[in-house]
Amino acid sequence: MAWVPLSRVRTHRTHGEVIGLRAVRDHMALRPLPETPYVVTQRHLRPVGKDCLVAFAGNLYSVPARQVRPRQLVEVRATKPQVMLHATIADTDGSTLLAAHPRAVGKGVRVVDEKHWDGLPDGKNRRVTTGDIVPQPRHEAPLGEEAGPLQALLTRAAAVSIQVGRRPLSVYDELTGTRPFTTAPTKKESS
Structure with a gap:
């Protein structure tokens, strides 16, 4: 508190005015606070x-x-x-x-x-939209010879009956002419 009266009688180096006189002029220019507070958002x-x-x-x-x-x-x-x-x-x-x-x-x-x-799918059916769209029934081709391979893949019941061949990965290495993955030889093995 002892410093305040000493600083108010000094001349400010930037604007060249006495600090106390400048403060009185600035306080007179202030308006009252608004009735509604300023909301920071x-x-x-x-x-x-x-x-x-x-x-x-x-x-x-x-x-x-x-x-x-x-x-x-x-x-x-x-x-x-x-x-x-x-x-x-x-x-x-x-x-x-x-x-x-x-x-x-x-x-x-x-x-x-x-x-x-309200309006979100509840997970009890296959509905995935939020609008008032009526889901169209799925028309599946009958299972049998007239159903093509693509339709068979798209129909879950038929997909179970598709036979998938199993073979070792070395078959693919032979077909592409690459050798199977091996680790690089160490210095002791190469000499």
Whole structure:
């Protein structure tokens, strides 16, 4: 505290003014603080996973499955208490907000709103889309002579009956004219 009065009477070497007089002028120019605090927000682009989760700061946050697609980029706007996920393109009413979650504490936390997973495949059937697409029935060729080898490979039941030849790898070495893998001779063996 003894140093402050001594420094305020000195002339500053850069601007050439007395430090105390310059401080009074600067304080008079300051305005009052705004009523709403300035919010510091981190902004990042992150891809959406197949499970509609977005990774940010070592944690996972959910987005609505019906509003995004896998690998779509979303904007993460993170404040100290909250993580907001926004689409990069506004929808018809101009809104970009997809989800807002409280910020997770620690690492490896999943912050999920269960309603966001409505429309995701549940794994009980072969459906892999999130839209309202009706899966078409698979038409398989009848097994037998009229089914070609490609169709037989594509049909699981027929693939079991395909005979596969087994032979030692040395057969391939003979066909290509290469000798089998051996280790390089040491100096004692070569002399």
